[in-house]
Amino acid sequence: xxxxxxxxxxxxxxxxxxxxxxxxxxxxxxxxxxxxxxxxxxxxxxxxxxxxxxxxxxxxxxxxxxxxxxxxxxxxxxxxxxxxxxxxxxxxxxxxxxxxxxxxxxxxxxxxxxxxxxxxxxxxxxxxxxxxxxxxxxxxxxxxx
Amino acid sequence: xxxxxxxxxxxxxxxxxxxxxxxxxxxxxxxxxxxxxxxxxxxxxxxxxxxxxxxxxxxxxxxxxxxxxxxxxxxxxxxxxxxxxxxxxxxxxxxxxxxxxxxxxxxxxxxxxxxxxxxxxxxxxxxxxxxxxxxxxxxxxxxxxxxxxxxxxxxxxxxxxxxxxxxxxxxxxxxxxxxxxxxxxxxxxxxxxxxxxxxxxxxxxxxxxxxxxxxxxxxxxxxxxxxxxxxxxxxxxxxxxxxxxxxxxxxxxxxxxxxxxxxxxxxxxxxxxxxxxxxxxxxxxxxxxxxxxxxxxxx
Numbered sequence: 001x002x003x004x005x006x007x008x009x010x011x012x013x014x015x016x017x018x019x020x021x022x023x024x025x026x027x028x029x030x031x032x033x034x035x036x037x038x039x040x041x042x043x044x045x046x047x048x049x050x051x052x053x054x055x056x057x058x059x060x061x062x063x064x065x066x067x068x069x070x071x072x073x074x075x076x077x078x079x080x081x082x083x084x085x086x087x088x089x090x091x092x093x094x095x096x097x098x099x100x101x102x103x104x105x106x107x108x109x110x111x112x113x114x115x116x117x118x119x120x121x122x123x124x125x126x127x128x129x130x131x132x133x134x135x136x137x138x139x140x141x142x143x144x145x
Numbered sequence: 146x147x148x149x150x151x152x153x154x155x156x157x158x159x160x161x162x163x164x165x166x167x168x169x170x171x172x173x174x175x176x177x178x179x180x181x182x183x184x185x186x187x188x189x190x191x192x193x194x195x196x197x198x199x200x201x202x203x204x205x206x207x208x209x210x211x212x213x214x215x216x217x218x219x220x221x222x223x224x225x226x227x228x229x230x231x232x233x234x235x236x237x238x239x240x241x242x243x244x245x246x247x248x249x250x251x252x253x254x255x256x257x258x259x260x261x262x263x264x265x266x267x268x269x270x271x272x273x274x275x276x277x278x279x280x281x282x283x284x285x286x287x288x289x290x291x292x293x294x295x296x297x298x299x300x301x302x303x304x305x306x307x308x309x310x311x312x313x314x315x316x317x318x319x320x321x322x323x324x325x326x327x328x329x330x331x332x333x334x335x336x337x338x339x340x341x342x343x344x345x346x347x348x349x350x351x352x353x354x355x356x357x358x359x360x361x362x363x364x365x366x367x368x369x370x371x372x373x374x375x376x377x378x379x380x381x382x383x384x385x386x387x388x389x390x391x392x393x394x395x396x397x398x399x400x401x402x403x404x405x406x407x408x409x410x411x412x413x414x415x416x417x418x419x420x421x422x423x424x425x426x427x428x429x430x431x432x433x434x435x436x437x438x439x440x441x442x443x444x
Contacts, residue, residue: 005293008263008299009377012256016304017311021187023235023242024255028305031327031404032312038326042337054338061334066246070184095245120333124326129356 038090040119041065041092041138043099046114055108057099064117092117092139100141116140148364151288152295153305155426159287160218162294162417167214169254169410170230177203182243194240206233210280224269227262231255250410253301260293295386295418299376302393310316312357321366324403325355331405344405351403379419390419 016025041064043051053059071091079087096117100107107115117139123132154162179198182189210233216226238251268286271277271400277279277285309317335341355362370391379389393415397408414424 005263005296008260008293009296009303012297012300013304013307016300017307021242021247023187023239024231024252024259026247026249026252026304027308028249028252028301029308029312030249030305032305032309032323033315033317034320034323034327036323036326038330040300040330040334042334050337050340052340054339059338061338063246065334067244070245070247074184122326122329124323124356126322129178 019060036125037121037123039065039119041068041119042118044116045112046068046116048116051110051112051115054111057103059099059103067098068092071095088119089138092119093141096139096141114140114142146382151285151292152383154287155423156287157425158422159291161422161425162291163218165413165417166254166257167218170210170214170217170234170258171356173207173210173234173237174251175250176237176240179240179244182240184240184243184245186242186247187238188235189243192236192239194236194243195440197237197240206237207235224262224265227258227265231258231262234258253298253411253414256301257294257418259321260297262288264290264293291418292380295380296377298418299380300412302373302376306370309370309373318363318367318370321362324357324362324366325352328352328403330356331403335405365399372396386419387421390415390421393419 012025014020016027018025019027021027040061042061043053043057043064044052051057051130053064054073058126068091071094072088075082075087075091076084096115100115116137119134119136119138123134124130125132154390176198177192177200180195182193182195188194196378197206210230213229216222217230234251234255238248238255242248264286267289268282272282280362313320329348332344332351336344336348372389376389379385394412397412397415400406401408
Protein backbone atom coordinates (compact mmCIF):
# COMPACT_ATOMS: atom_id res chain seq x y z
CA UNK A 1 0.00 0.00 0.00
CA UNK A 2 2.91 2.34 0.75
CA UNK A 3 4.44 2.71 -2.69
CA UNK A 4 2.24 1.41 -5.48
CA UNK A 5 -1.13 0.09 -4.39
CA UNK A 6 -0.96 -3.12 -6.43
CA UNK A 7 -4.12 -4.58 -4.89
CA UNK A 8 -6.02 -1.44 -5.82
CA UNK A 9 -4.75 -1.61 -9.41
CA UNK A 10 -5.56 -5.31 -9.79
CA UNK A 11 -9.03 -4.93 -8.27
CA UNK A 12 -9.82 -1.93 -10.48
CA UNK A 13 -8.70 -3.74 -13.62
CA UNK A 14 -10.46 -6.96 -12.58
CA UNK A 15 -13.84 -5.35 -11.84
CA UNK A 16 -13.62 -3.15 -14.92
CA UNK A 17 -12.88 -6.02 -17.29
CA UNK A 18 -15.90 -8.04 -16.09
CA UNK A 19 -17.92 -5.83 -18.44
CA UNK A 20 -20.63 -5.30 -15.81
CA UNK A 21 -20.19 -1.51 -16.17
CA UNK A 22 -20.62 -0.96 -12.43
CA UNK A 23 -20.02 2.79 -12.24
CA UNK A 24 -17.26 4.00 -12.00
CA UNK A 25 -15.74 0.76 -13.31
CA UNK A 26 -15.88 0.27 -17.05
CA UNK A 27 -14.06 -1.45 -19.88
CA UNK A 28 -13.73 1.95 -21.57
CA UNK A 29 -14.32 0.46 -25.02
CA UNK A 30 -14.02 3.72 -26.99
CA UNK A 31 -12.19 3.12 -30.29
CA UNK A 32 -11.30 -0.44 -29.26
CA UNK A 33 -11.45 -1.56 -32.88
CA UNK A 34 -11.35 -0.02 -36.34
CA UNK A 35 -14.00 -1.68 -38.50
CA UNK A 36 -13.96 -1.14 -42.27
CA UNK A 37 -17.19 0.85 -41.99
CA UNK A 38 -18.39 3.85 -40.01
CA UNK A 39 -21.99 4.86 -39.45
CA UNK A 40 -23.47 8.05 -38.10
CA UNK A 41 -26.95 9.54 -37.98
CA UNK A 42 -28.51 12.92 -38.55
CA UNK A 43 -31.95 14.51 -38.72
CA UNK A 44 -33.57 16.30 -41.61
CA UNK A 45 -36.92 17.93 -42.31
CA UNK A 46 -39.53 16.55 -44.73
CA UNK A 47 -37.61 18.13 -47.67
CA UNK A 48 -34.42 16.24 -46.71
CA UNK A 49 -32.78 19.46 -45.53
CA UNK A 50 -30.49 18.64 -42.56
CA UNK A 51 -31.44 20.16 -39.21
CA UNK A 52 -28.55 21.83 -37.33
CA UNK A 53 -28.60 19.57 -34.29
CA UNK A 54 -26.86 21.79 -31.77
CA UNK A 55 -28.44 25.21 -32.33
CA UNK A 56 -31.88 23.96 -33.39
CA UNK A 57 -32.42 20.98 -31.06
CA UNK A 58 -29.69 21.31 -28.42
CA UNK A 59 -28.57 17.84 -29.40
CA UNK A 60 -25.19 16.28 -30.09
CA UNK A 61 -24.59 13.89 -32.94
CA UNK A 62 -22.82 11.47 -30.56
CA UNK A 63 -25.95 11.28 -28.41
CA UNK A 64 -28.04 10.17 -31.39
CA UNK A 65 -25.58 7.45 -32.31
CA UNK A 66 -25.07 6.18 -28.78
CA UNK A 67 -28.80 6.24 -28.00
CA UNK A 68 -29.85 4.36 -31.14
CA UNK A 69 -27.12 1.77 -30.77
CA UNK A 70 -27.83 1.21 -27.06
CA UNK A 71 -31.50 0.63 -27.91
CA UNK A 72 -30.47 -1.69 -30.73
CA UNK A 73 -28.27 -3.82 -28.42
CA UNK A 74 -31.03 -3.93 -25.83
CA UNK A 75 -33.54 -5.12 -28.49
CA UNK A 76 -31.05 -7.64 -29.81
CA UNK A 77 -30.65 -9.13 -26.35
CA UNK A 78 -34.38 -9.64 -25.91
CA UNK A 79 -35.02 -10.64 -29.53
CA UNK A 80 -31.86 -12.33 -30.88
CA UNK A 81 -33.52 -13.98 -33.88
CA UNK A 82 -34.79 -10.87 -35.60
CA UNK A 83 -32.77 -9.40 -38.48
CA UNK A 84 -30.25 -6.63 -37.69
CA UNK A 85 -31.77 -4.05 -40.05
CA UNK A 86 -35.25 -4.56 -38.59
CA UNK A 87 -34.02 -4.16 -35.03
CA UNK A 88 -32.06 -1.08 -36.01
CA UNK A 89 -35.17 0.46 -37.55
CA UNK A 90 -37.18 -0.34 -34.43
CA UNK A 91 -34.48 1.23 -32.28
CA UNK A 92 -34.37 4.28 -34.54
CA UNK A 93 -38.17 4.71 -34.44
CA UNK A 94 -38.20 4.43 -30.65
CA UNK A 95 -35.45 7.01 -30.41
CA UNK A 96 -37.12 9.38 -32.87
CA UNK A 97 -40.35 9.18 -30.90
CA UNK A 98 -38.44 10.13 -27.78
CA UNK A 99 -36.81 13.06 -29.59
CA UNK A 100 -40.24 14.30 -30.68
CA UNK A 101 -41.45 14.06 -27.10
CA UNK A 102 -38.43 15.66 -25.43
CA UNK A 103 -37.65 18.26 -28.11
CA UNK A 104 -41.25 19.35 -28.84
CA UNK A 105 -40.62 22.98 -27.91
CA UNK A 106 -37.46 23.18 -30.06
CA UNK A 107 -39.27 21.70 -33.09
CA UNK A 108 -42.11 24.15 -32.63
CA UNK A 109 -39.60 27.01 -32.52
CA UNK A 110 -38.00 26.05 -35.86
CA UNK A 111 -41.42 25.25 -37.39
CA UNK A 112 -40.78 21.62 -38.37
CA UNK A 113 -43.79 19.36 -38.68
CA UNK A 114 -42.03 16.23 -39.82
CA UNK A 115 -38.56 14.88 -39.22
CA UNK A 116 -36.55 12.11 -40.78
CA UNK A 117 -33.74 10.16 -39.17
CA UNK A 118 -30.95 9.33 -41.64
CA UNK A 119 -28.24 6.73 -41.44
CA UNK A 120 -25.00 7.29 -43.36
CA UNK A 121 -22.59 4.42 -43.68
CA UNK A 122 -19.10 4.84 -45.15
CA UNK A 123 -17.25 1.69 -46.21
CA UNK A 124 -13.59 1.53 -47.20
CA UNK A 125 -12.00 -1.25 -49.22
CA UNK A 126 -8.26 -1.25 -48.49
CA UNK A 127 -7.39 -3.38 -51.54
CA UNK A 128 -9.12 -1.20 -54.11
CA UNK A 129 -8.75 2.04 -52.09
CA UNK A 130 -12.45 2.64 -52.66
CA UNK A 131 -14.74 4.63 -50.36
CA UNK A 132 -18.49 3.96 -50.62
CA UNK A 133 -21.39 5.78 -49.02
CA UNK A 134 -24.78 4.27 -48.22
CA UNK A 135 -27.27 6.91 -47.14
CA UNK A 136 -30.89 6.14 -46.21
CA UNK A 137 -33.85 7.21 -44.08
CA UNK A 138 -34.35 4.74 -41.23
CA UNK A 139 -37.21 6.44 -39.40
CA UNK A 140 -39.69 9.18 -40.11
CA UNK A 141 -42.32 10.79 -37.96
CA UNK A 142 -44.99 13.49 -38.22
CA UNK A 143 -45.28 15.81 -35.26
CA UNK A 144 -48.46 17.38 -33.97
CA UNK A 145 -47.02 20.89 -33.60
CA UNK B 146 17.69 5.59 -6.18
CA UNK B 147 14.48 4.18 -4.78
CA UNK B 148 11.78 3.72 -7.36
CA UNK B 149 8.03 4.23 -6.94
CA UNK B 150 8.43 6.43 -3.87
CA UNK B 151 5.27 8.04 -2.57
CA UNK B 152 5.09 11.58 -3.98
CA UNK B 153 5.74 14.56 -1.77
CA UNK B 154 2.70 16.78 -1.95
CA UNK B 155 2.58 20.11 -0.19
CA UNK B 156 -0.52 21.30 1.65
CA UNK B 157 -0.94 24.05 -0.94
CA UNK B 158 -0.64 21.83 -4.01
CA UNK B 159 -3.07 19.31 -2.52
CA UNK B 160 -5.56 22.06 -1.73
CA UNK B 161 -5.39 23.56 -5.24
CA UNK B 162 -5.71 20.11 -6.83
CA UNK B 163 -8.75 19.34 -4.65
CA UNK B 164 -10.35 22.70 -5.49
CA UNK B 165 -10.00 22.12 -9.23
CA UNK B 166 -11.09 18.50 -8.91
CA UNK B 167 -14.13 19.52 -6.83
CA UNK B 168 -15.47 21.56 -9.77
CA UNK B 169 -16.09 18.27 -11.56
CA UNK B 170 -17.86 16.85 -8.54
CA UNK B 171 -20.27 19.79 -8.63
CA UNK B 172 -21.10 19.08 -12.26
CA UNK B 173 -23.53 16.16 -12.19
CA UNK B 174 -25.89 15.09 -14.97
CA UNK B 175 -29.26 16.81 -14.87
CA UNK B 176 -31.54 13.82 -14.37
CA UNK B 177 -34.70 15.79 -13.59
CA UNK B 178 -37.66 14.33 -15.44
CA UNK B 179 -36.01 10.98 -16.15
CA UNK B 180 -38.79 8.61 -15.14
CA UNK B 181 -37.53 5.36 -16.63
CA UNK B 182 -34.33 3.44 -17.40
CA UNK B 183 -34.87 2.30 -21.00
CA UNK B 184 -31.38 0.79 -21.36
CA UNK B 185 -30.30 -0.14 -17.80
CA UNK B 186 -26.54 -0.04 -17.33
CA UNK B 187 -24.52 -1.51 -14.43
CA UNK B 188 -26.07 -0.80 -11.03
CA UNK B 189 -29.34 0.15 -12.78
CA UNK B 190 -29.85 -3.52 -13.58
CA UNK B 191 -30.38 -4.12 -9.86
CA UNK B 192 -31.59 -0.75 -8.56
CA UNK B 193 -34.22 1.66 -9.78
CA UNK B 194 -32.72 5.14 -9.60
CA UNK B 195 -35.69 6.94 -11.17
CA UNK B 196 -36.62 8.51 -7.82
CA UNK B 197 -33.62 10.82 -8.44
CA UNK B 198 -35.50 12.18 -11.46
CA UNK B 199 -38.11 13.76 -9.15
CA UNK B 200 -37.02 17.44 -8.96
CA UNK B 201 -37.35 17.74 -5.16
CA UNK B 202 -35.32 14.57 -4.57
CA UNK B 203 -32.74 15.70 -7.13
CA UNK B 204 -32.33 19.09 -5.42
CA UNK B 205 -32.06 17.45 -1.98
CA UNK B 206 -29.27 15.19 -3.26
CA UNK B 207 -27.49 18.13 -4.88
CA UNK B 208 -27.73 20.12 -1.63
CA UNK B 209 -26.24 17.23 0.35
CA UNK B 210 -23.51 16.87 -2.26
CA UNK B 211 -22.61 20.55 -1.93
CA UNK B 212 -22.17 20.01 1.83
CA UNK B 213 -20.08 16.88 1.16
CA UNK B 214 -17.90 18.79 -1.34
CA UNK B 215 -17.38 21.50 1.28
CA UNK B 216 -16.20 18.84 3.77
CA UNK B 217 -13.99 17.34 1.07
CA UNK B 218 -12.35 20.73 0.51
CA UNK B 219 -11.92 21.56 4.18
CA UNK B 220 -10.70 18.07 5.01
CA UNK B 221 -13.37 17.31 7.63
CA UNK B 222 -15.15 13.95 7.63
CA UNK B 223 -13.37 13.31 4.35
CA UNK B 224 -13.93 9.53 4.35
CA UNK B 225 -17.67 9.92 4.85
CA UNK B 226 -17.98 12.84 2.46
CA UNK B 227 -16.02 11.19 -0.39
CA UNK B 228 -17.97 7.95 0.21
CA UNK B 229 -21.25 9.85 -0.05
CA UNK B 230 -20.07 11.63 -3.22
CA UNK B 231 -19.13 8.30 -4.81
CA UNK B 232 -22.44 6.61 -3.96
CA UNK B 233 -24.62 9.52 -5.14
CA UNK B 234 -22.39 10.05 -8.18
CA UNK B 235 -22.79 6.39 -9.09
CA UNK B 236 -26.57 6.59 -8.70
CA UNK B 237 -26.98 9.82 -10.72
CA UNK B 238 -24.65 8.68 -13.49
CA UNK B 239 -26.15 5.18 -13.66
CA UNK B 240 -29.59 6.72 -14.18
CA UNK B 241 -28.22 9.08 -16.81
CA UNK B 242 -26.23 6.36 -18.60
CA UNK B 243 -29.32 4.13 -18.60
CA UNK B 244 -30.96 6.54 -21.07
CA UNK B 245 -28.76 5.05 -23.81
CA UNK B 246 -25.51 7.01 -23.92
CA UNK B 247 -22.62 6.31 -21.53
CA UNK B 248 -20.39 9.23 -20.55
CA UNK B 249 -16.96 7.80 -19.76
CA UNK B 250 -15.47 11.07 -18.50
CA UNK B 251 -17.64 10.88 -15.37
CA UNK B 252 -16.31 7.40 -14.66
CA UNK B 253 -12.71 8.61 -14.72
CA UNK B 254 -13.56 11.41 -12.24
CA UNK B 255 -15.12 8.92 -9.82
CA UNK B 256 -12.31 6.38 -10.25
CA UNK B 257 -9.91 9.06 -9.03
CA UNK B 258 -12.24 9.94 -6.15
CA UNK B 259 -12.47 6.25 -5.25
CA UNK B 260 -8.66 6.12 -5.04
CA UNK B 261 -8.74 9.07 -2.65
CA UNK B 262 -11.54 7.48 -0.59
CA UNK B 263 -9.45 4.33 -0.12
CA UNK B 264 -6.48 6.44 1.02
CA UNK B 265 -8.66 8.29 3.57
CA UNK B 266 -10.17 5.04 4.83
CA UNK B 267 -6.74 3.45 5.15
CA UNK B 268 -5.55 6.47 7.13
CA UNK B 269 -8.56 6.34 9.44
CA UNK B 270 -7.89 2.69 10.20
CA UNK B 271 -4.18 3.33 10.66
CA UNK B 272 -4.75 6.25 13.02
CA UNK B 273 -6.82 3.99 15.26
CA UNK B 274 -4.40 1.08 15.26
CA UNK B 275 -1.07 2.99 15.40
CA UNK B 276 -0.02 5.84 17.60
CA UNK B 277 1.13 8.15 14.83
CA UNK B 278 1.78 11.84 15.21
CA UNK B 279 -1.17 13.77 13.72
CA UNK B 280 1.02 15.89 11.47
CA UNK B 281 2.92 12.85 10.21
CA UNK B 282 -0.30 11.00 9.50
CA UNK B 283 -1.69 13.99 7.60
CA UNK B 284 1.39 14.24 5.37
CA UNK B 285 1.30 10.50 4.65
CA UNK B 286 -2.44 10.55 3.94
CA UNK B 287 -1.96 13.37 1.47
CA UNK B 288 0.81 11.49 -0.32
CA UNK B 289 -1.22 8.31 -0.41
CA UNK B 290 -4.36 10.07 -1.67
CA UNK B 291 -2.31 11.72 -4.39
CA UNK B 292 -0.59 8.46 -5.36
CA UNK B 293 -3.96 6.66 -5.48
CA UNK B 294 -5.34 9.44 -7.70
CA UNK B 295 -2.40 8.99 -10.09
CA UNK B 296 -2.82 5.21 -10.04
CA UNK B 297 -6.56 5.29 -10.72
CA UNK B 298 -6.13 7.84 -13.49
CA UNK B 299 -3.42 5.79 -15.20
CA UNK B 300 -5.39 2.56 -14.62
CA UNK B 301 -8.11 4.03 -16.82
CA UNK B 302 -5.64 4.11 -19.74
CA UNK B 303 -4.39 0.63 -18.95
CA UNK B 304 -7.95 -0.80 -18.88
CA UNK B 305 -8.73 0.98 -22.13
CA UNK B 306 -5.58 -0.50 -23.72
CA UNK B 307 -6.36 -4.03 -22.47
CA UNK B 308 -9.90 -3.70 -23.88
CA UNK B 309 -8.42 -2.72 -27.25
CA UNK B 310 -6.15 -5.77 -27.23
CA UNK B 311 -9.01 -8.01 -26.06
CA UNK B 312 -11.32 -6.74 -28.80
CA UNK B 313 -8.98 -6.51 -31.76
CA UNK B 314 -5.63 -7.94 -30.67
CA UNK B 315 -2.66 -6.59 -32.59
CA UNK B 316 -5.04 -5.82 -35.44
CA UNK B 317 -5.75 -2.66 -33.49
CA UNK B 318 -2.40 -1.42 -34.76
CA UNK B 319 -2.51 -3.17 -38.15
CA UNK B 320 -6.00 -1.81 -38.93
CA UNK B 321 -5.06 1.66 -37.72
CA UNK B 322 -5.31 3.25 -41.20
CA UNK B 323 -9.03 2.43 -41.08
CA UNK B 324 -9.19 5.09 -38.43
CA UNK B 325 -9.61 7.34 -41.47
CA UNK B 326 -13.26 6.22 -41.48
CA UNK B 327 -13.63 7.33 -37.88
CA UNK B 328 -12.14 10.68 -38.91
CA UNK B 329 -14.79 11.08 -41.63
CA UNK B 330 -17.49 10.10 -39.17
CA UNK B 331 -16.21 12.53 -36.52
CA UNK B 332 -15.97 15.51 -38.89
CA UNK B 333 -19.31 14.78 -40.56
CA UNK B 334 -21.00 14.46 -37.18
CA UNK B 335 -19.67 17.92 -36.33
CA UNK B 336 -21.01 19.12 -39.70
CA UNK B 337 -24.52 17.88 -38.91
CA UNK B 338 -24.35 19.51 -35.49
CA UNK B 339 -23.57 22.96 -36.88
CA UNK B 340 -24.11 22.70 -40.69
CA UNK B 341 -20.70 24.37 -41.10
CA UNK B 342 -19.67 22.89 -44.46
CA UNK B 343 -15.92 23.24 -43.79
CA UNK B 344 -16.12 20.23 -41.46
CA UNK B 345 -17.47 18.06 -44.27
CA UNK B 346 -14.52 18.54 -46.65
CA UNK B 347 -11.85 18.62 -43.95
CA UNK B 348 -12.98 15.20 -42.75
CA UNK B 349 -12.54 13.69 -46.19
CA UNK B 350 -9.14 15.35 -46.74
CA UNK B 351 -7.78 14.22 -43.38
CA UNK B 352 -9.07 10.67 -43.93
CA UNK B 353 -7.05 10.57 -47.17
CA UNK B 354 -3.88 11.19 -45.15
CA UNK B 355 -4.71 8.09 -43.07
CA UNK B 356 -5.49 5.92 -46.09
CA UNK B 357 -2.37 7.09 -47.98
CA UNK B 358 0.16 6.68 -45.13
CA UNK B 359 -0.70 3.39 -43.41
CA UNK B 360 2.78 2.73 -41.94
CA UNK B 361 3.04 6.15 -40.33
CA UNK B 362 -0.45 5.78 -38.80
CA UNK B 363 0.45 2.33 -37.46
CA UNK B 364 3.61 3.65 -35.80
CA UNK B 365 1.83 6.61 -34.22
CA UNK B 366 -1.11 4.59 -32.91
CA UNK B 367 1.27 1.85 -31.73
CA UNK B 368 3.12 4.47 -29.67
CA UNK B 369 -0.19 5.68 -28.26
CA UNK B 370 -1.14 2.14 -27.25
CA UNK B 371 2.24 1.61 -25.58
CA UNK B 372 1.78 4.83 -23.63
CA UNK B 373 -1.61 3.63 -22.38
CA UNK B 374 -0.28 0.18 -21.50
CA UNK B 375 2.87 1.23 -19.67
CA UNK B 376 1.81 4.64 -18.32
CA UNK B 377 1.66 3.28 -14.77
CA UNK B 378 5.39 2.50 -14.87
CA UNK B 379 6.04 6.22 -15.26
CA UNK B 380 5.24 6.55 -11.55
CA UNK B 381 8.71 5.09 -10.90
CA UNK B 382 10.31 8.53 -10.71
CA UNK B 383 9.13 12.13 -10.61
CA UNK B 384 10.93 12.92 -13.87
CA UNK B 385 9.42 9.96 -15.71
CA UNK B 386 5.96 10.94 -14.48
CA UNK B 387 6.51 14.43 -15.85
CA UNK B 388 7.69 13.12 -19.23
CA UNK B 389 4.72 10.73 -19.43
CA UNK B 390 2.47 13.69 -18.64
CA UNK B 391 3.85 15.66 -21.60
CA UNK B 392 3.40 12.58 -23.85
CA UNK B 393 -0.23 12.21 -22.71
CA UNK B 394 -0.90 15.89 -23.48
CA UNK B 395 0.50 15.45 -27.02
CA UNK B 396 -1.52 12.23 -27.41
CA UNK B 397 -4.77 13.91 -26.31
CA UNK B 398 -4.19 17.03 -28.39
CA UNK B 399 -3.70 14.84 -31.49
CA UNK B 400 -6.93 12.96 -30.72
CA UNK B 401 -8.76 16.25 -30.14
CA UNK B 402 -7.79 17.36 -33.63
CA UNK B 403 -8.16 14.09 -35.52
CA UNK B 404 -11.35 12.78 -33.95
CA UNK B 405 -12.95 16.09 -33.03
CA UNK B 406 -13.49 14.95 -29.48
CA UNK B 407 -13.09 17.03 -26.39
CA UNK B 408 -10.39 15.55 -24.14
CA UNK B 409 -9.58 18.71 -22.20
CA UNK B 410 -10.79 17.15 -18.94
CA UNK B 411 -8.20 14.40 -19.32
CA UNK B 412 -5.53 16.97 -20.16
CA UNK B 413 -6.38 18.84 -16.99
CA UNK B 414 -6.02 15.66 -14.93
CA UNK B 415 -2.67 14.99 -16.64
CA UNK B 416 -1.61 18.48 -15.57
CA UNK B 417 -2.82 18.01 -11.97
CA UNK B 418 -1.60 14.47 -11.32
CA UNK B 419 1.32 13.83 -13.69
CA UNK B 420 2.91 17.13 -14.71
CA UNK B 421 1.83 18.56 -11.36
CA UNK B 422 1.47 22.02 -9.87
CA UNK B 423 4.40 21.74 -7.46
CA UNK B 424 5.75 25.10 -8.69
CA UNK B 425 3.06 26.65 -6.48
CA UNK B 426 5.21 25.78 -3.46
CA UNK B 427 7.78 28.36 -4.46
CA UNK B 428 5.37 31.20 -3.80
CA UNK B 429 3.98 32.54 -0.55
CA UNK B 430 4.81 32.50 3.13
CA UNK B 431 4.62 28.80 3.94
CA UNK B 432 7.02 27.67 1.22
CA UNK B 433 9.71 26.39 3.67
CA UNK B 434 7.21 24.00 5.23
CA UNK B 435 7.36 21.89 2.10
CA UNK B 436 10.91 20.85 2.94
CA UNK B 437 10.04 19.76 6.45
CA UNK B 438 7.06 17.79 5.14
CA UNK B 439 9.31 16.06 2.64
CA UNK B 440 11.55 15.07 5.54
CA UNK B 441 8.63 13.56 7.42
CA UNK B 442 7.66 11.62 4.35
CA UNK B 443 11.10 10.23 3.58
CA UNK B 444 11.55 9.42 7.25
